[in-house]
Amino acid sequence: MRVTVNGESLELSESTTLLDYLIRxxxxxxxxxxxxxxxxxxxxxxxxxxxxxxxxxxxxxxxGGG
Structure with missing residues (x-):
């Protein structure tokens, strides 16, 4: 499946939850x-x-920074 992340088109091989995607x-x-x-x-x-x-x-x- 094709998704867009921060303006970039990506191909993901399988359906996943948002949390799983972030952890991966x-x-x-x-x-x-x-x-x-x-x-x-x-x-x-x-x-x-x-x-x-x-x-x-x-x-x-x-x-963070200063």
Whole structure:
């Protein structure tokens, strides 16, 4: 299936949950905000969202500094 992540078109071999996708990419969910098909999702729902063909994700991370 084909999805768009941060403006880049990607091919995923199988349906997966949003949380599983983030973990596979070695992203720390605690420091992320995810927009899924135009809606910002609360992280409590990430394990329930199945990524599907044509979906669009925008993944943002927080970076500390001074």
């Amino acid at each position: 990419r070695n992203l720390n969910p605690a420091v992320l905000v995810v927009e899924y098909n135009g809606k910002i999702l609360h992280r409590d729902h990430w394990s329930q969202i199945q990524i599907g063909d044509g979906d669009t994700l925008e993944i943002l991370s927080f970076v």
